[in-house]
Amino acid sequence: MTEIFGVPIQALFGQLVLGLVNGCFYAMLSLGLAIIFGMLNIINFAHGAFYMIGAVFTWFVLDTWNISWWWSLLLAPLAVGIFGIVVERLLLKRLYKVDPLYGLLLTFGLALVIEGLFLHKHGSSGLPYGIPEVFQGALNLGFMFLPKYRAIVVGATLAVCFATWFVIERTQLGAYLRAGTENPPLVQAFGINVPVMITLTYAIGVGLAGLAGVLAAPTLQVSPLMGSNLIIVVFAVVVIGGMGSILGSIVTGLGLGLIEGLTKVFYSQASNTVVFMIMVLVLLVRPAGLFGREK
């Protein structure tokens, strides 16, 4: 069998694909964080919790009502988005006039509440969720076997990220959004309902997290703790990429996933710290982040 640096090429590509799958979740979550931050000026600590809700929701509806993964793909982001609207209207709305740090603290508390409730209900062990039948098995690419479902996750993420980029950069609605990010009072003066836009932005941002949760359910362990483990890495991703550009967060997310996959092959002890170490490097060399602008 062919080897690269003493590693079988099969294993190398296998880990790279796995890394890419993780990178997809980083990209989708940091994308949502960036959109929310742009409009609300709040870092949504509860983002990991929303992602977890998406995954547990997917498991729950299959387990109780036998609702398939395909329906969850639609229902979970919707449910998470509606929950997001409630959170924004009831809680976050009251914090827009104070220091943005309070938004971080509130969503941190919210994340603890959500995670605690799910832990109480489901316990910390993983909830089993199978891969949808159509995607079982693997494709033979000649040099490796590509599990079908992983290919689907990567494809779906790229599609969703592209769609988000397109809506924000190329449509009327996106233009309002970008204008609202720059100067909310002026946009409001032009007769656009900014508060509704803010609410919808938050709903879409957390909806993306919910969708990431649905995609994660068949391939990662579904558990109430899955969100908080992920969100801190995503924060590091956001620091590395900077929240200035949408394309930036997507590229950074996928790239760091790949690097993490590579690290697993060559020096597995560092695989869960490599993202943080890259963050340290980036802070030393380019404090504003790879795609960020220093304000």
Next chain:
Amino acid sequence: MTKARARYLGYALLLAAGVLAPLVIYPVFLMNALCFALFACAFNLLLGYTGLLSFGHAAFFGTAAYVTGYTAKVMGLSTGLAILAGTAAAVLLGIVFGGLSIRRQGIYFAMITLALAQLIFFFYLQAPFTGGEDGLQGIPRGKLFWVINLENDRILYYVVFAIFLFGFLLIHRTIHSPFGQVMKAIRENEPRAVSLGYDVNKYKLMAFVLSAGLAGLAGATNAIVFTFVTLTDVDWHTSGDVVLMTLLGGMGSIFGPVVGAFSIVTLESKLSDKVGSLVTVIIGAIFCVCVLLFRRGIVGEIQGLYRRVVGNRV
């Protein structure tokens, strides 16, 4: 009675309460609360007085705890030296973390400190000397200055109380010094402080290192009290707990974090056997209520109330 005299009387009463408390209340509980009170005061130096929200302070608390535990148990250092070694380790880590994280401001600062602390967490999870998931068990309490036997809870309590007082007075002194005034100026308006000619980053770093060192002192002492260190001490939940203690008690007030720490430690010890895993939910809910309803915290609200009542009379 003049205002100053009333204040000194208040301090004297608090001191007396501190001295007499172990006669009534279980000393280990008190020591734990005092360690967290010092931890929260150190954290408040950063959040309340410099306006920097660190979400990774457990790294300093835990690092000092591990170093103290390791030097006392494996290297056989005497207790006092072990605590000093732990504190020194936290100071060194504070220099590294501070130097990195003050390169960004506001929300990014919080995310960077959280990510760095997570890096440290994974390091301790894998490092051979920490005992991984089992933690570092059986740390000897030993003797202070080779004479004072710390195995006795009451005696240890007074040592912990003295350490707490030392840290508390150091913080009190710092925030009332010219250095403390500059810290507050940075909190209120950073560009203005820069325009006045202050090297803002130098001050931020100094505040960060001081805060890290005192958080370390608290962690080191806590390790001696409990005679074990586990990964919980470096976990991000612990970083969150100390944020909550400061927020609940009242950030930017000197007694706030003490009140907050005693409230949370009491709450956690009373609730954990009653509601079990729901403790996190309650902690999270308190967080939300604090942020939404009383951002000044317990001490801040009482001060506000007092001022209103006194103001009305005049």
